[in-house]
Amino acid sequence: MGVHRIRLIAAWKPVPGERVAWERVFHAPTGLGPQARVRLCLRASESPSAVILNGATLWVDVGNGSDSPVDFEVENQRICRRVEGMLAPVNRLVVIFPGETPPSAQPLFDLEHERRPRPAPEVIECSLEIDEDAV
Numbered sequence: 001m002g003v004h005r006i007r008l009i010a011a012w013k014p015v016p017g018e019r020v021a022w023e024r025v026f027h028a029p030t031g032l033g034p035q036a037r038v039r040l041c042l043r044a045s046e047s048p049s050a051v052i053l054n055g056a057t058l059w060v061d062v063g064n065g066s067d068s069p070v071d072f073e074v075e076n077q078r079i080c081r082r083v084e085g086m087l088a089p090v091n092r093l094v095v096i097f098p099g100e101t102p103p104s105a106q107p108l109f110d111l112e113h114e115r116r117p118r119p120a121p122e123v124i125e126c127s128l129e130i131d132e133d134a135v
Helices: none
Strands: 003-007 020-027 037-044 050-053 056-060 073-075 078-082 090-097 123-131
Touching: 020 123, 037 090, 056 078
Parallel strands: none
Antiparallel strands: 003 123, 020 090, 037 078, 037 123, 050 056, 050 090, 073 078
């Protein structure tokens, strides 16, 4: 059957607070067999400092080129993590970027060219990838 992809587009909202963060609520896929593997994959305009699903950390950037202490895969500039045991009927995904300005505030400024606003980092692509034939 191959891999079925559910794109989590639109509906991203800024998270109120001191950091640059976006959140999205989504429902879990239904009708999954016991062998199904589900991966959450995302690509962002900048490397996120953390990715959190239902309060559990999926990815954390520990800096200095070190690996995240959380098990993940990086492929084609996407961060992917198996999540089949972590999904609830309704899920909250939060992507946090380095910085102190929330996305809903004034635009960030490019230090080199102070007059040109630099857009806040954002999630470019996010999907659930379901492999029903996984063994």
